[in-house]
Amino acid sequence: MSRRAVRWLFIIVAVFLPLQFAYAYLVDEPWPAFVLPGFAGTPDRQCTVEWLEPRLTVLFAHGPVDVSSARLFSKTPLPPYDAMVRVFAPSDTQLPGTVYGLFKDYFLKQPAIPSGAAAPFSRAQDPHLRDWLLGRLADLYPGQAPRRLEVRWQRHHVAVCGRLGHDTSTTVSSVSLPL
Amino acid sequence: MVKTRLDRWMFESFATSAPSLGIYRMIFASYLLLFAMPSVRWVSAVPDAFFTPPVGPLQLIHSTPQEWVVTLLSLALAVCTVALLVGYRTRVASAATGVLLIMVSGFAYAASSGKINHDLILLIVVPIVMSASGWGEALSVDRLRRADGERRVVHHWPVSLLALFIGFMFFTAALPKAASGWLDPSAQATYGYVLHQHYASTGGTLIAPLLIRTQSPFFWKPLDYFTLVLEGGFIFAIFSRRSLQAFCAAAVLFHAGTLLMLDLSFAGNVLAYAAFINWATIAGQVSVPPSVREVASPVITWIRRLWGPALAACVLVAGFGYFALIQRAGTPASWLAVKLGGDSYRGPALLLFGLAVPIALIHLGREATSLVKFLSSETAILVKA
Numbered sequence: 001m002s003r004r005a006v007r008w009l010f011i012i013v014a015v016f017l018p019l020q021f022a023y024a025y026l027v028d029e030p031w032p033a034f035v036l037p038g039f040a041g042t043p044d045r046q047c048t049v050e051w052l053e054p055r056l057t058v059l060f061a062h063g064p065v066d067v068s069s070a071r072l073f074s075k076t077p078l079p080p081y082d083a084m085v086r087v088f089a090p091s092d093t094q095l096p097g098t099v100y101g102l103f104k105d106y107f108l109k110q111p112a113i114p115s116g117a118a119a120p121f122s123r124a125q126d127p128h129l130r131d132w133l134l135g136r137l138a139d140l141y142p143g144q145a146p147r148r149l150e151v152r153w154q155r156h157h158v159a160v161c162g163r164l165g166h167d168t169s170t171t172v173s174s175v176s177l178p179l
Numbered sequence: 180m181v182k183t184r185l186d187r188w189m190f191e192s193f194a195t196s197a198p199s200l201g202i203y204r205m206i207f208a209s210y211l212l213l214f215a216m217p218s219v220r221w222v223s224a225v226p227d228a229f230f231t232p233p234v235g236p237l238q239l240i241h242s243t244p245q246e247w248v249v250t251l252l253s254l255a256l257a258v259c260t261v262a263l264l265v266g267y268r269t270r271v272a273s274a275a276t277g278v279l280l281i282m283v284s285g286f287a288y289a290a291s292s293g294k295i296n297h298d299l300i301l302l303i304v305v306p307i308v309m310s311a312s313g314w315g316e317a318l319s320v321d322r323l324r325r326a327d328g329e330r331r332v333v334h335h336w337p338v339s340l341l342a343l344f345i346g347f348m349f350f351t352a353a354l355p356k357a358a359s360g361w362l363d364p365s366a367q368a369t370y371g372y373v374l375h376q377h378y379a380s381t382g383g384t385l386i387a388p389l390l391i392r393t394q395s396p397f398f399w400k401p402l403d404y405f406t407l408v409l410e411g412g413f414i415f416a417i418f419s420r421r422s423l424q425a426f427c428a429a430a431v432l433f434h435a436g437t438l439l440m441l442d443l444s445f446a447g448n449v450l451a452y453a454a455f456i457n458w459a460t461i462a463g464q465v466s467v468p469p470s471v472r473e474v475a476s477p478v479i480t481w482i483r484r485l486w487g488p489a490l491a492a493c494v495l496v497a498g499f500g501y502f503a504l505i506q507r508a509g510t511p512a513s514w515l516a517v518k519l520g521g522d523s524y525r526g527p528a529l530l531l532f533g534l535a536v537p538i539a540l541i542h543l544g545r546e547a548t549s550l551v552k553f554l555s556s557e558t559a560i561l562v563k564a
Contacts, residue, residue: 001311001334003186003190006189006190006336007185007186007189009340010189010336010339010340010343013340013343013344014343017343017344017347018347021347021351025355028233028234029233029234029295030233030234030235031232031233031234031235031237031281031285031288031289031295032235032281032285032300032303033295033300034300034304034344034347034348034351035297035300035348035351035352036297036300036348036349036351036352036410037297037352038351038352038354038355038356038359039352039355039356039368039372040355040356040358040359041359041360041368042359042360042361042366042367042368042371042372043371043372043374043375044367044370044371044374044375045371049371049374049375049378049379051375051378051379053379069381070381075221075224076221076225076291077218077221077287077524080287080290080291080294081291082294082381083291083292083293083294084225084229084290084291084292086292087228087229087292097234097293100355102293102294102295106294108375108379109379123228123229124228126226126227126228128226128227128228129226129227129228129229131226132225132226156378156379158374158378160374164391167378
């Protein structure tokens, strides 16, 4: 490669990198994106740490059984299943796409889930997902027929100024999936 | 004047020898094979409801890829990485390793409802950028099979380009922090994130339970400023080899800290920083035992004489063998970490930092000593004057 071509390559890269940074932060994060997570802000503002977590309960004929995301997605590595469980978010949840939006949603566990009972997200109504769920639950609870999957999105609060408080949680939204 | 300086930076600042590049190539490929080979066969088992490809080439795929596609691409990645390690068709193997990493890891992100992790991006940049450096010109099968005396052609500008990527990417981390309260003396952002991870992280954190016992701003605020100086200063440090090496050493300590405090592993970044080390100088201090030379000599002769397609077949078989091994046991580092009582996520990263942190500390210690000596001599001169 000639020196002239290399200089042009550097110029193109030097222009491209800020443009893709702006796009990733303002519009949507592509893959690959040449950015590192920003960790903007302070998550303990107002002396409270908050996060949303789904609580999954499977209703069997004999009663409800709680199942953790880790167990349900035990065949996937640790980092992805925190994100995969988002498929059970309510239908009116705003799905982020920017670097900061994804960071807030997945790392800070603060998805934009509105309050109240809601219909499940359209993807959760996919019959193939239902079949997959039935398969996983059959592996975890052989011989039992699940009737319904309830997903309660719970907001956890911990007071963190002065003496660290206990974790308190309130249900923000719930989604029910017939099986 | 500016053009001359920029040219000097691009083409000369990171000048290094072919053996140094060759050693780095082998270290990088070894890291991929031993620590970081992505395992994505689970992707084909998840339903399409989870498949949300991010913006980019993966949006050409509309549903979860079938198992044979994932297996084929993972196998190709294994073969290319083995080829990179031994320096066979290095330029093609290097670029292909980077492209395949984009695809394979992209499948995992797409199947994770679109959640992207940023720990692999520098591991992808390195082989693509360095494919143009001539890092297969030494300590490689390619070199062995060339005629004796044939000139080695290495280029230094890819190392400068890698520095530009690293410097800018750190800047993308610094800017949101500076714009959102990290500079505010009354805010303790690092403390806030450590607290958050302590309570909200699924996997828990290693030392956060110990650290959060102190709420003193004299402990936490310097960490905010250190982070801002490190991340924001990288883009300027890339214009001097010495300062970039110091920043990279500090970054190793920074990443070790984020692993321990936030359960976030950016271990792969350490391998990108290793591009700026003069490996030939370090290797020159290690003497090769005569017994090793005796074993190596016939192997080298055999590689030189082996029929080309047979050599390609050997690389393919080695790649297949490695792929079969990791399907059963995971990467060697994760296997070892589990055997030692750790987990397959943090364990390999802790092993890597166990090697990298002492090297970083030694380097920073030497730089600090040089700085102290320089300041002392300058002070003495001023006093005499």
